[in-house]
Amino acid sequence: MSPQFTSPGAHSSSPTFSSSSSSSSSSFSSASDRRLNALVRHLATEESSPMDSISASPTSAHADSVFAHVVRGPEDPILGVTVAYNKDHSPHKLNLGVGAYRTEEGKPLVLNVVRKAEQNLVNDMSRVKEYLPIVGLADFNKLSARLILGADSPAIQENRVTTVQCLSGTGSLRVGGEFLARHYHERTIYIPQPTWGNHTKVFTLAGLSVKTYRYYDPATRGLNFQGLLEDLGSAPAGAVVLLHACAHNPTGVDPTLEQWEQIRQLMRSRALLPFFDSAYQGFASGSLDADAQSVRRFAADGGELLLAQSYAKNMGLYGERVGALSIVLKTAEVASKVESQLKLVIRPMYSNPPIHGASIVATILKDRDLFNEWTIELKAMADRIISMRHQLFDSLRAKGTPGDWSHIIKQIGMFTFTGLNPEQVAFMTKEYHIYMTSDGRISMAGLSSRTVPHLTEAIHAAVTRVA
Amino acid sequence: MNMEYLPMGGSVKMVEETLKLAYGETSEFLKDKRIATVQSLSGTGACRLFADFQKRFRPDSQIYIPVPTWANHHNIWRDAQVPQRTYHYYHPETKGLDFAGLIDDIKNAPSGSFFLLHACAHNPTGVDPSEEQWKDISYQIKGKGHFAFFDMAYQGFASGDPEKDAKAIRIFLEDGHLIGISQSYAKNMGLYGQRVGCLSLLCEDEKQAVAVKSQLQQLARPMYSNPPVHGPLIVSTILGDPDLKNLWLREVKEMADRIIGMRTALRENLEKLGSPLSWEHMTNQIGMFCYSGMTPEQVDRLTNEFHIYLTRNGRISMAGVTTGNVAYLANAIHEVTKSA
Numbered sequence: 001m002s003p004q005f006t007s008p009g010a011h012s013s014s015p016t017f018s019s020s021s022s023s024s025s026s027s028f029s030s031a032s033d034r035r036l037n038a039l040v041r042h043l044a045t046e047e048s049s050p051m052d053s054i055s056a057s058p059t060s061a062h063a064d065s066v067f068a069h070v071v072r073g074p075e076d077p078i079l080g081v082t083v084a085y086n087k088d089h090s091p092h093k094l095n096l097g098v099g100a101y102r103t104e105e106g107k108p109l110v111l112n113v114v115r116k117a118e119q120n121l122v123n124d125m126s127r128v129k130e131y132l133p134i135v136g137l138a139d140f141n142k143l144s145a146r147l148i149l150g151a152d153s154p155a156i157q158e159n160r161v162t163t164v165q166c167l168s169g170t171g172s173l174r175v176g177g178e179f180l181a182r183h184y185h186e187r188t189i190y191i192p193q194p195t196w197g198n199h200t201k202v203f204t205l206a207g208l209s210v211k212t213y214r215y216y217d218p219a220t221r222g223l224n225f226q227g228l229l230e231d232l233g234s235a236p237a238g239a240v241v242l243l244h245a246c247a248h249n250p251t252g253v254d255p256t257l258e259q260w261e262q263i264r265q266l267m268r269s270r271a272l273l274p275f276f277d278s279a280y281q282g283f284a285s286g287s288l289d290a291d292a293q294s295v296r297r298f299a300a301d302g303g304e305l306l307l308a309q310s311y312a313k314n315m316g317l318y319g320e321r322v323g324a325l326s327i328v329l330k331t332a333e334v335a336s337k338v339e340s341q342l343k344l345v346i347r348p349m350y351s352n353p354p355i356h357g358a359s360i361v362a363t364i365l366k367d368r369d370l371f372n373e374w375t376i377e378l379k380a381m382a383d384r385i386i387s388m389r390h391q392l393f394d395s396l397r398a399k400g401t402p403g404d405w406s407h408i409i410k411q412i413g414m415f416t417f418t419g420l421n422p423e424q425v426a427f428m429t430k431e432y433h434i435y436m437t438s439d440g441r442i443s444m445a446g447l448s449s450r451t452v453p454h455l456t457e458a459i460h461a462a463v464t465r466v467a
Numbered sequence: 468m469n470m471e472y473l474p475m476g477g478s479v480k481m482v483e484e485t486l487k488l489a490y491g492e493t494s495e496f497l498k499d500k501r502i503a504t505v506q507s508l509s510g511t512g513a514c515r516l517f518a519d520f521q522k523r524f525r526p527d528s529q530i531y532i533p534v535p536t537w538a539n540h541h542n543i544w545r546d547a548q549v550p551q552r553t554y555h556y557y558h559p560e561t562k563g564l565d566f567a568g569l570i571d572d573i574k575n576a577p578s579g580s581f582f583l584l585h586a587c588a589h590n591p592t593g594v595d596p597s598e599e600q601w602k603d604i605s606y607q608i609k610g611k612g613h614f615a616f617f618d619m620a621y622q623g624f625a626s627g628d629p630e631k632d633a634k635a636i637r638i639f640l641e642d643g644h645l646i647g648i649s650q651s652y653a654k655n656m657g658l659y660g661q662r663v664g665c666l667s668l669l670c671e672d673e674k675q676a677v678a679v680k681s682q683l684q685q686l687a688r689p690m691y692s693n694p695p696v697h698g699p700l701i702v703s704t705i706l707g708d709p710d711l712k713n714l715w716l717r718e719v720k721e722m723a724d725r726i727i728g729m730r731t732a733l734r735e736n737l738e739k740l741g742s743p744l745s746w747e748h749m750t751n752q753i754g755m756f757c758y759s760g761m762t763p764e765q766v767d768r769l770t771n772e773f774h775i776y777l778t779r780n781g782r783i784s785m786a787g788v789t790t791g792n793v794a795y796l797a798n799a800i801h802e803v804t805k806s807a
Contacts, residue, residue, distance in 0.1 A: 079474075204689070
């Protein structure tokens with residue numbers, strides 16, 4: 001049995017009201033009129049589907065959300081520390097949570113050379129804000145590859161490296177991970193235990209499955225080298241292995257050069273594919289070249305590797321999201337094909353990368369004077385952190401705090417894995433207003449000469465009063 | 468001003484101003500905090516975050532995409548692993564909207580489907596529904612309980628008036644839809660390479676908005692951690708200052724007017740040349756692109772004989788037309804179409 005009309009779109013002779021046709025002007029004068037008419041039509045039509053009863057009725061204020069079942073996600077553990085810190089009103093509070101550099105005065109730092117470069121860019125009226133190519137700023141890419149691999153790198157000279165600008169380290173890891181999930185025969189990546197909290201999520205969402213290899217030894221607060229070799233030795237041939245190029249996050253524990261050499265030999269003998277995360281080049285030891293040694297040795301043996309670079313810390317460009325993914329391949333031909341596939345990953349993710357931060361980096365890297373200025377400012381940041389390590393160590397020793405605290409000066413980079421347990425950490429937060437992640441990781445960048453004594457007090461109390 | 472990390476959801480100031488543009492300066496939804504929003508990597512990033520969110524929380528769903536659409540839309544939902552369907556949109560014979568086909572497809576889609584709509588200045592055709600047609604589309608979509616996701620990449624850039632260009636969205640809001648919107652500042656503020664945009668989802672209440680936003684952040688964190696700081700700083704500086712905002716409104720109108728002027732000029736030139744074809748669609752269509760109706764063969768001739776470059780579907784970017792070249796272009800188009 002057919003109703004008097006078929007739909008509001010088609011013109012019809014409905015007995016009770018005038019319907020609107022598809023092209024002529026509507027007879028509705030207001031939203032409520034429209035709703036009333038819709039209700040009448042709704043009641044009259046045979047065509048309403050079983051689903052659109054009450055919740056989809058045009059007369060209700062709004063239908064049920066199709067996302068009503070979405071629950072609130074968990075707070076990010078690292079960023080949550082700063083949230084808690086901000087809520088604290090104590091004048092003695094200390095934020096040793098997030099990994100961003102702070103000056104002696106506890107302030108964020110924009111490098112002078114960055115300000116200079118940025119000013120040059122802004123003053124240049126010939127510059128435009130057009131889209132970058134999908135792979136990003138060409139100069140930036142070339143210079144970034146040279147920075148990490150070395151200007152004399154055979155891989156670069158032989159055009160075997162493809163570099164694409166990405167959204168800092170995170171973006172580089174994600175794009176690399178997606179590429180591997182699509183084009184590599186081994187879908188498992190081995191990450192060190194522990195590692196940066198976001199690594200697992202990045203690779204999982206990229207489509208890889210994540211396994212771990214032993215890395216940190218709580219007993220020595222150093223490297224569990226035996227465990228590392230065993231675990232990599234028993235990984236399936238060809239598996240991907242994530243390596244922190246320097247200044248391991250969160251432990252600050254790095255292999256020695258001899259140990260790196262053993263790792264390299266083992267990995268190459270099992271065709272394990274290295275994926276380096278280089279977030280601290282120059283920031284760890286103060287020397288760009290020294291901090292690149294692990295990567296360069298792998299690249300020098302002619303083998304292939306992936307490499308995520310970030311300028312967040314070493315150029316202080318955190319929020320600008322500047323980074324690069326480089327892949328070293330066997331031949332130039334493969335490199336070119338790989339690049340075309342990287343573009344296909346990037347285009348549906350964000351089309352092309354942001355221009356501002358990469359332009360700052362390129363400006364600095366290509367100018368000899370600016371580059372030198374940068375290395376000086378970079379060394380100053382690294383030196384301040386190293387000095388904080390020594391101050392804290394000396395202070396704990398002077399206080400006679402029980403335990404061996406030499407790991408503080410043996411570890412490198414922004415973070416120290418103190419070895420404090422979650423109860424001790426909670427105690428330090430509650431009694432001394434010291435904020436850090438519950439794994440006992442402290443950001444040395446958040447310390448100053450002024451606050452070292454307070455931290456020493458807190459650690460001493462935690463170690464002597466809390467099991 | 469420093470370069471510290473933004474929160475995962477991006478610049479709060481920029482996002483606030485951006486929502487005002489889409490939802491209305493005094494929108495009750497803003498007051499009631501019902502909108503879950505995150506700063507995104509321009510329009511692409513907003514669409515991708517939404518597609519990933521759709522996959523995660525409505526894994527059974529698919530997306531209906533207009534024919535034709537911006538090519539990257541297909542890539543985005545494909546990479547998010549959301550199955551795609553299409554709906555009728557462009558009518559080649561009229562070079563206008565296939566309204567009946569569109570409505571049919573809305574009605575035939577299973578209830579609760581997800582529909583991608585271009586809020587204004589449809590890319591690539593330049594064909595937009597009229598206000599009345601939008602009202603009907605809204606009604607039909609509501610009746611089937613479909614979810615409407617708007618890609619708004621040209622607010623202000625289409626007609627010259629941001630409020631006018633948001634009309635479709637306002638109609639849907641008035642009708643009680645809980646919509647999603649992707650917004651981009653690439654064209655209307657010329658911030659192309661800065662990658663500034665915003666994804667928003669209107670929720671039932673504040674609690675839900677908080678939950679949805681937290682989940683959007685969970686998707687952004689493993690993609691790029693937090694969005695770039697520079698571009699949004701420009702946006703919030705402009706929109707947060709009345710004088711700068713007025714200057715922007717004037718400049719965006721200038722851009723839109725120039726393009727509208729070129730549409731008129733090109734059409735008039737063709738008519739003056741005595742073209743046997745109708746070029747009405749050139750001024751009916753809106754935004755950056757004109758779907759000329761030329762065949763691939765005619766396009767090839769334009770390129771080979773006249774050194775004019777455009778995509779083979781006959782889409783002309785009106786932004787590339789100037790008073791300096793419009794006569795030349797009209798002449799070339801006339802040459803390749805006069806015996807059609």
